[in-house]
Amino acid sequence: MNLPSIAQDLGLVPDAAPTLATLAEFPSPPPVPLPSPDAAGDLLEACAFHDDDRADLLDLWPDADWPEAARWLLDASYARIIADVGRPGWVDWPDLTSADDPRVRCAPIYAFLAAVPLLREGHRGRGVPDDVTAATIADLGRHVAKTRRMYGRVGLDLPIWIALHYRGSLYEVGRLQYETAYLEDGDFPDVAELQSGQLVARLHIPAAGPLLPEAVDASLARAGEVLRAVTGQRVSVATCTSWLLDPQLREYLPPTSNILAFQDRFTITDHGNPGDADMFRFVFECPEVAPDRVQATTRLQRGVLDLMKRGGSWRARTGWMRLP
Secondary structure (H helix, E strand, O other): OOHHHHHHHOOOOHHHHHHHHHHOOOOOOOOOOOOOHHHOHHHHHHOOOOHHHHHHHHHOOOOOOOOHHHHHHHHHHHHHHHHOOOOOOOOOOOOOOOOOOHHHHHHHHHHHHHOHHHHHHHHHHHOOOHHHHHHHHHHHHHHHHHHHHHHOOOOOOOHHHHHHHHOOOEEEEOOEEEEEEEOOOOOOOOOOOOOOOOEEEEEEOOOOOOOOHHHHHHHHHHHHHHHHHHHOOOOOEEEEEEHHHOHHHHHOOOOOOHHHHHHOOOEEEEEEEEOHHHHHHHHOOOOOOOHHHOOOOOHHHHHHHHHHHOOOOOEEEEEEEEOO
């Protein structure tokens, strides 16, 4: 398979060909089982698309007029989803946000839409509560809406994230999301409670409004039940790597801040990754570190820019906590 040629046909940037490698395993995939747009109301509703995204997706719905390369991208994306069900860890997905053709940018969205019945079936088989299934599926619409806010057009930024849901690795339980994972050597070398090979829950915080302590409490209280259903084991520890855990935030937020209350739940380790890009992606919804492109309207946003103006850098810090 000539990936550079396909990348060119898809209208991707010249160095995008390697990102398609994860789909090269499916040179002639079967057609994706996507219903007609008239019969897709349930799927569109389940994924909680905003009105503008829903309208664009209906207008662009795959048909015989789709270019051959875009059709392959759609079918191969669905084949990737099916092949990865039950597979742990992260699997690379191509970044399509640079494509001018909206059909190319939306191909993963249609693939995930087509796989919703498969996700529902997997959740039922594991005994996952219906509300958890519904919230997990709806994360697709949330990320498509965020992509529009970031780039000004329909598409899906970071489909690698949504792929976790369909592999059975991530579940949204109330205010928080829980990704099941096994620790590897060196993840927490100085923490006796965390050993290589141990099953843990990685916490993620969806952009779904205030991080209210009572909402976090309610989510954590239910997490054990859901995680036992999907893993057959008791998961006793949660980890989190996030800009939300950077202690430097204490210089800018009041003691009553929900973010600081969330930090206080964790034992924060010395481990950390560069966090400036995360700050711009999650705090400003800007796809690049560009202080001149953003406008600070909140205390948090002003703090982000102030620290960088003073020559500082943000960190995505790692912490851990015992689950109830």
